[in-house]
Amino acid sequence: DQQVKQNSPSLSVQEGRISILNCDYTNSMFDYFLWYKKYPAEGPTFLISISSIKDKNEDGRFTVFLNKSAKHLSLHIVPSQPGDSAVYFCAASSSNTGNQFYFGTGTSLTVIP
Amino acid sequence: KAGVTQTPRYLIKTRGQQVTLSCSPISGHRSVSWYQQTPGQGLQFLFEYFSETQRNKGNFPGRFSGRQFSNSRSEMNVSTLELGDSALYLCASSSSPGTTYEQYFGPGTRLTVT
Numbered sequence: 242d243q244q245v246k247q248n249s250p251s252l253s254v255q256e257g258r259i260s261i262l263n264c265d266y267t268n269s270m271f272d273y274f275l276w277y278k279k280y281p282a283e284g285p286t287f288l289i290s291i292s293s294i295k296d297k298n299e300d301g302r303f304t305v306f307l308n309k310s311a312k313h314l315s316l317h318i319v320p321s322q323p324g325d326s327a328v329y330f331c332a333a334s335s336s337n338t339g340n341q342f343y344f345g346t347g348t349s350l351t352v353i354p
Numbered sequence: 355k356a357g358v359t360q361t362p363r364y365l366i367k368t369r370g371q372q373v374t375l376s377c378s379p380i381s382g383h384r385s386v387s388w389y390q391q392t393p394g395q396g397l398q399f400l401f402e403y404f405s406e407t408q409r410n411k412g413n414f415p416g417r418f419s420g421r422q423f424s425n426s427r428s429e430m431n432v433s434t435l436e437l438g439d440s441a442l443y444l445c446a447s448s449s450s451p452g453t454t455y456e457q458y459f460g461p462g463t464r465l466t467v468t
Contacts, residue, residue, distance in 0.1 A: 243396075245396075247396075275456065277459075282461065283461055284358070284444055284446075284459030284460050284461045284462050285397075285444070285459045286459070287456045287457065287458065290456060330396065330397065332397075341387075341399050341402060341410040341412070342387075342397075342399060342457070343399065344389070344396040344397035344398075344399075345396055346394060346395065346396035347396055
């Protein structure tokens with residue numbers, strides 16, 4: 242049972258435009274969410290996180306939005322750059338399950354120069 | 355500061371064999387988690403260790419086991435390998451267990467079972 246879903250396996254965006262990656266979850270107990278970026282032959286790299294007490298967290302070109310009522314989060318990248326081309330995973334966890342993170346299946350982002 | 359290291363990076367085994375993978379966390383990190391990544395399944399949580407104790411375990415059969423040593427290094431073992439065990443096995447470390455601590459991943463061990 243996939244508790245975290247990324248329904249778009251791939252996304253293509255022109256350089257300079259906004260990239261929006263979406264993630265849905267089913268477990269209402271999740272209270273911490275992260276986004277990871279993964280290049281081929283490397284492990285995922287932490288990008289940005291958000292706690293359920295917030296609805297937005299920003300770090301440079303990356304912003305994560307959380308809509309708890311819809312059980313939905315999104316990652317916005319503005320402006321998109323070719324170096325952002327990678328697979329993006331969202332992950333969720335509940336504070337009473339330690340580091341047991343549930344990951345989505347990933348969205349492959351291609352930024353076209 | 356050195357990152358998370360995993361050895362070996364690539365491994366080919368045959369069905370029925372067993373395999374041991376190793377993970378060295380970032381210096382000072384005491385929590386180590388293991389994940390299995392397969393196409394279409396994303397990353398599936400295997401287990402988490404902290405201070406040599408298993409704190410959490412994912413939904414995997416008993417053929418998958420792990421341990422952590424006093425220096426925080428961790429190993430995972432898969433016995434009686436099956437074709438479906440072919441995957442990228444990722445190890446992640448964090449300074450402490452708990453959801454507010456980000457995990458840092460190693461490059462993974464690519465296991466192929468033939």
